[in-house]
Amino acid sequence: LPSKKDFETLLSEVGEITLIGKKLKSAEGWNNGKNGDDSVGFSLFPTGARDYVLLEGERFLNFGSAAFIWSSSENKNSIWDNNPTKVFAFAIRSNDKVSLELLEKRWAFPVRCIKN
Numbered sequence: 001l002p003s004k005k006d007f008e009t010l011l012s013e014v015g016e017i018t019l020i021g022k023k024l025k026s027a028e029g030w031n032n033g034k035n036g037d038d039s040v041g042f043s044l045f046p047t048g049a050r051d052y053v054l055l056e057g058e059r060f061l062n063f064g065s066a067a068f069i070w071s072s073s074e075n076k077n078s079i080w081d082n083n084p085t086k087v088f089a090f091a092i093r094s095n096d097k098v099s100l101e102l103l104e105k106r107w108a109f110p111v112r113c114i115k116n
Contacts, residue, residue, distance in 0.1 A: 002114045004073035004088040007100055014040055021096030031064035034094040044069070044092055050108035065094040068109040075102050 002010075014020045025036020026043045036044070048063035068089045075086040086102045089109055 001070060001072040001111055002090075004071050004100060006114060007069075007071055007088075007090045010042075011098065017098075018096075021092050021098045024098070025067070025092055025096070029064065030094055032094070034065075034096075036096075046094070047110055052106050052108075067092045068103075068107070070109050070111050071100075 011017075011020055014023050022036045023039045024042040024044050025034075025038065026045045027035050027038045029035070030046050044067045046062070046064045046067050048061055048066055049068055050058060050060050052058055068091045071088040071090060073088045075088070085105050087105055088100050089103050089107075091097075091099050091101050
């Protein structure tokens with residue numbers, strides 16, 4: 001699995017911050033015509049996420065409007081939120097916003113393998 005640093009490297013290599021989301025998103029599958037151009041071949045499909053909420057059970061969210069990928073980097077260095085149940089995830093939303101977010105492990109996101 002890619003680390004948080006691997007995702008940071010990807011973002012810096014792809015180029016201008018305002019264009020990164022469009023370049024990494026797949027050319028189809030995004031709601032309301034918000035497809036990317038997939039110009040770097042990353043083809044990130046809008047898989048959304050599965051959450052598990054106690055008493056409510058499973059629920060699926062954001063299919064068609066967001067994509068998330070787990071990283072291998074757990075939250076071990078934060079003095080503010082040193083919670084080992086959180087892991088960094090790479091996220092792209094339909095508005096092309098790209099971020100690295102610290103999210104709880106209860107979420108189900110896809111993974112991407114990387115070749116060293």
